[in-house]
Amino acid sequence: MTETRQDIELRLQLRRKAFTLDVALSLPAQGVTVVFGPSGSGKSTLLRAIAGLEPAARGRVRIGAAVWQDGDKYLPPHRRAVGVVFQHAALLPHLSVHENLRYGWRRSGAAAGAVPEWIDKLALGTLLARSPATLSGGERQRVALARALVCRPRWLLLDEPLSALDVERRSEILPYLETIRQQADIPMLYVTHAVEEAARLADHLVLLEAGKVFVAGPALEVLNRPDLPWALRDDAAAVLEATVAAHDGHGMLLLDTPAGSLHVHGAAHPTGTIVRLRVQARDVSVAMSAHADTSVLNIIPAVLESLSPLPNGQLQLRLRAGEALLLARVSHQSAVRLQLREGLPLWAQIKAVALLV
Amino acid sequence: MSPILAAILVTLKLAGLTTLILLLLGMPLAWWLARTRSRWRIPIGALVALPMVLPPTVLGFYLLLGMGPGGPIGQLTSALGLGTLAFTFQGLLFASVLYSLPFVVHPLQSGFASIDPAVLEAAATLRAGPFDRFTSVVLPLSRPALVTAALFGFAHTVGEFGVVLMVGGNIDGQTRVLSVLLYDQFEAMAYSDAHRLAAGLLVFSFGMLLVMQWLGRRAAIAHD
Numbered sequence: 001m002t003e004t005r006q007d008i009e010l011r012l013q014l015r016r017k018a019f020t021l022d023v024a025l026s027l028p029a030q031g032v033t034v035v036f037g038p039s040g041s042g043k044s045t046l047l048r049a050i051a052g053l054e055p056a057a058r059g060r061v062r063i064g065a066a067v068w069q070d071g072d073k074y075l076p077p078h079r080r081a082v083g084v085v086f087q088h089a090a091l092l093p094h095l096s097v098h099e100n101l102r103y104g105w106r107r108s109g110a111a112a113g114a115v116p117e118w119i120d121k122l123a124l125g126t127l128l129a130r131s132p133a134t135l136s137g138g139e140r141q142r143v144a145l146a147r148a149l150v151c152r153p154r155w156l157l158l159d160e161p162l163s164a165l166d167v168e169r170r171s172e173i174l175p176y177l178e179t180i181r182q183q184a185d186i187p188m189l190y191v192t193h194a195v196e197e198a199a200r201l202a203d204h205l206v207l208l209e210a211g212k213v214f215v216a217g218p219a220l221e222v223l224n225r226p227d228l229p230w231a232l233r234d235d236a237a238a239v240l241e242a243t244v245a246a247h248d249g250h251g252m253l254l255l256d257t258p259a260g261s262l263h264v265h266g267a268a269h270p271t272g273t274i275v276r277l278r279v280q281a282r283d284v285s286v287a288m289s290a291h292a293d294t295s296v297l298n299i300i301p302a303v304l305e306s307l308s309p310l311p312n313g314q315l316q317l318r319l320r321a322g323e324a325l326l327l328a329r330v331s332h333q334s335a336v337r338l339q340l341r342e343g344l345p346l347w348a349q350i351k352a353v354a355l356l357v
Numbered sequence: 358m359s360p361i362l363a364a365i366l367v368t369l370k371l372a373g374l375t376t377l378i379l380l381l382l383g384m385p386l387a388w389w390l391a392r393t394r395s396r397w398r399i400p401i402g403a404l405v406a407l408p409m410v411l412p413p414t415v416l417g418f419y420l421l422l423g424m425g426p427g428g429p430i431g432q433l434t435s436a437l438g439l440g441t442l443a444f445t446f447q448g449l450l451f452a453s454v455l456y457s458l459p460f461v462v463h464p465l466q467s468g469f470a471s472i473d474p475a476v477l478e479a480a481a482t483l484r485a486g487p488f489d490r491f492t493s494v495v496l497p498l499s500r501p502a503l504v505t506a507a508l509f510g511f512a513h514t515v516g517e518f519g520v521v522l523m524v525g526g527n528i529d530g531q532t533r534v535l536s537v538l539l540y541d542q543f544e545a546m547a548y549s550d551a552h553r554l555a556a557g558l559l560v561f562s563f564g565m566l567l568v569m570q571w572l573g574r575r576a577a578i579a580h581d
Contacts, residue, residue, distance in 0.1 A: 053478050077481040078489075090479035094497045103493075104483030144479075151483065 005029040006064040006154045006187060012049050014042075014057040019211035021045050021057070029064075031203030032181055032188045034219070036195075042211040043191045047157050050189065051084050052077035063154055081108075083148025085158045089140035091132035091147070098128040101147050108151035118146040121183065122176055138169035142176060149184060156180070156188045162197060177201065199223055199239045199278050200356040224325050226306075226318055236316065237280040238326045239356075244273045253355075258323035260300045266355040276356040281316060281327035283352040288338060290347050298350040302326065306342055307335065315340075319348050326350075361554070363530045364538040371446070371534060372514040375453040379461040379510045380503070382454070387465035388495075409459045417523025420452050424524070449525035449532050456520045461510040468502020469495065501576035505569055512565040515558070 008027040014020070021042040027033045035043045049057040052068065052075060061069040063082075068075045083104075091100050101124075105115050119125055122142045132140060141161055148156060162170045181188065181201070192198055198205060202219035207228065215222055222228070223239040242257040247268060255262045257277065269275060290299050302319040310316050315335050317328040326348055330340070338346075390402055408416060423430040424442045430451075431441045442448030472495060480490045496503070518536040525532030527541070535558060542551040 051482055053481070076486070077478070078484045078486045080482075082482060084479065084482040086475050086479060088475060090473065090475040092476060092480065092494060093473075094494075103480070103485075107484035107489075147483065 008050065008155065008187075008189075009060070009062040010046075010050065012046065012057050012059040012061070014045060014049065014054060016042070016045065016211070021049070021211040023208070023211070023213050025206060025213060025216060027187070027189065027206075028204055029187050032190055032201045033204040033206060034198045034202035035189065035191045035206045035208060036198045036202075037193065037208035037214075039193055040210075041208040043193075043208045044159050045211075046208065047084075047159050047189060047191050050080075050155075051082050051157055052080045053084075078107075081151075081154045083151055083153035083156045085141070085144045085148050085156070085161045087160045088164050089132075089137075089144040091135075091140060091143055093132055095132075096128065097124065097130050097132065097135070097143050100132065100143060101128075101150055104147055105150040110150060110152040114150040114152060118149050121179055122146045136169070137165045138172045141165065141173055145176065145180065149180065149186070153186065156184075156186050158188060158190045160191055160193070163192070163194070174200070195235060195237075196278070196356075199237070200276060226308075226325075226327075234282070235280055236282075236327055237278045237354075238324065240277045240279065240324055242275050242277055244269045244271050244275060246271065259302075259321035259326060262300075262350065262353060263297045264353045264355055278354040278356055279326055279350060280352070280354070281329045283350060284319075284326055284328035285349045285351070286317065286319070286328055286330060286338070286340075287347045287349055291349075294349065296349045296351055298353070299347050300350070302346060302348040304340060304342060304344045304346060307340060319346075321348055358530070360529060360533070360538060361550075364533050364535050367446070367530065367532065368515055368534040368536075371449060371453055372511045374450055375457055375514045376461070376507050376510040378450075378454050379457060380507060383458070383461040383465050383506065383510075387462045388469050390462070391466045391469035405462050406459045408456050413456065413517065413519030414523055416456060417452065417520040420448075420455070420520070420524050424448055424451075443524065444526040444528065444532065446525070446531050449521060452520045452524040453514050453517060456517055457510050457513045460513045461506045464502050464506040464509060465499065468499040468506075472498050501572060504572055508565055508569050512562060516562065 007029040008025075010023060010025045010027070013022050018040045019042050023046060035046060037043045045054060048054045050061060055074065059069065060067070067073065068080050092103060095103065101115050101119070119128070122145060124143060124146055127135065127139060127143065132143070135143065144161070162173060165173065180186070190197070190201055198219075202223070204217070205219045205222040206216040207214040207222065209229075215225070215228065220239055220241060240257045240259060242255040242262070244253055245256045245261070246254040248254065251265055253264050253266050253269065255264055255275070255277070262277070264277065286304075287299075300321050302321040305318040305320050305325075307315050307317055310329070314329050314331055317330060317340070319326040319328055328348060386405070390398060390405070421443055422428050424434070425431045426435065426441055431443070434440065434442055439447075442451060477490055477494060480494045485493060516536065518540070521532070521534055521537055527533050527537055535554060539551055539554045539558070542554065
């Protein structure tokens with residue numbers, strides 16, 4: 001399936017009441033591209049236009065060697081080899097789970113083994129005879145994922161696939177998304193307004209605002225840019241990629257990160273696994289010396305790069321720790337008392353780290 | 358052939374053909390009304406609903422004028438070598454189709470409108486073309502609406518009187534339907550015959566509604 005690189009080239013314009021979508025993008029043929037933005041930013045419209053579901057969109061859509069749209073040329077959605085997972089699954093309500101899986105598979109001419117393969121990988125064996133109305137939200141999304149994948153699409157487009165689920169169901173689906181990413185070798189376009197999903201899944205990140213591309217690039221680079229809107233939010237965070245170095249046998253992992261070694265509470269990932277960490281600014285404080293008499297486990301040396309005031313009167317600090325950038329939050333009084341200024345060496349005390357993978 | 362049997366046959370033929378034509382015409386029309394955002398939707402919707410409130414004699418009167426040798430429909434059918442339609446079965450069929458149109462289009466329209474557009478989009482991304490989507494998704498999902506539309510169309514055509522009398526007249530074996538025969542019997546003071554016919558029609562209509570209620574209930578239960 002890798003005879004041609006299935007990168008996507010897009011130039012799209014579409015006028016809507018709330019915004020005018022106007023984007024020019026090229027999306028890499030590998031990994032997960034997350035399109036992130038607030039509601040009304042045009043991210044779902046962008047996905048739908050790639051799938052051919054927005055006939056009013058003008059421009060050009062090329063995927064690999066195939067031009068799906070250019071000027072007056074417009075391939076209808078049933079002739080575009082994409083798989084789409086909708087926000088509310090959109091299973092065919094009059095068909096069983098198995099018939100839903102076979103619906104697109106029959107029409108796409110994919111190999112005979114595709115249906116059993118994805119039934120197995122997404123653990124759908126016990127659901128096959130059920131009607132979609134009897135499934136839970138999480139089960140529905142799993143069926144929708146499998147239904148799209150059995151057609152062997154060139155791209156998998158996911159339109160806020162977790163936003164209709166509660167937190168518990170989300171964590172039920174996320175491992176399956178990881179499976180797909182690792183085993184299907186199929187590029188994905190993932191639309192979301194949740195920072196956590198973007199931080200966990202993205203290899204490549206596109207930030208849309210009011211129908212325009214605000215920034216696009218490799219995920220870690222974009223996520224850690226200090227000038228982006230989410231840096232100002234209450235859950236501003238730094239995202240690090242780390243390698244599992246050791247286990248202590250008590251549920252703690254020792255991770256090698258660009259910021260130095262960190263102890264993190266987490267599931268027993270095998271040594272050598274690459275994981276992502278999210279360190280929230282409100283979980284990081286600073287000290288002028290490395291306290292030994294504190295319960296905080298992770299205390300690493302850092303240099304204060306900049307201070308920026310937040311709307312709530314606090315200060316947000318950018319800290320350079322080793323190769324990495326961390327964010328921290330302190331009150332105005334603390335900043336005065338510690339005489340914080342740019343270039344000051346200090347210690348970052350990390351109270352909590354979220355393991356994303 | 359007894360006049361009653363002849364009238365039953367004409368009625369069944371008329372109602373059956375009217376229902377068939379209305380389902381074929383009504384499906385695209387109802388689909389358009391259910392999905393379009395065109396500004397013509399409201400005036401066309403009102404036009405389709407008009408026979409529900411218009412006195413049947415008004416519709417019959419204009420149809421008769423239109424079908425006559427001087428009317429536009431009459432001139433068209435004459436030019437096609439069909440003669441004029443007034444007081445023929447074909448003319449009656451044409452009138453019935455117009456008269457029962459809303460009773461078929463409305464159930465279909467609400468059935469089509471209740472289909473989640475995302476489901477149709479999903480089918481399209483699963484490589485189903487427009488006609489394929491209609492037969493594999495829209496029709497199975499609208500089965501209760503189709504049954505209701507067919508029963509309503511049939512029952513309403515059986516029950517028409519004013520339009521028939523104006524357009525079809527009262528020709529034994531050709532245009533005399535049961536409701537007109539009942540009127541004849543009443544006029545001729547054949548009350549016991551009229552009684553039997555009236556009771557028969559009453560039972561038929563009640564039975565149709567019973568079936569529709571039952572189907573509606575079953576569809577509602579299946580939906581849960």
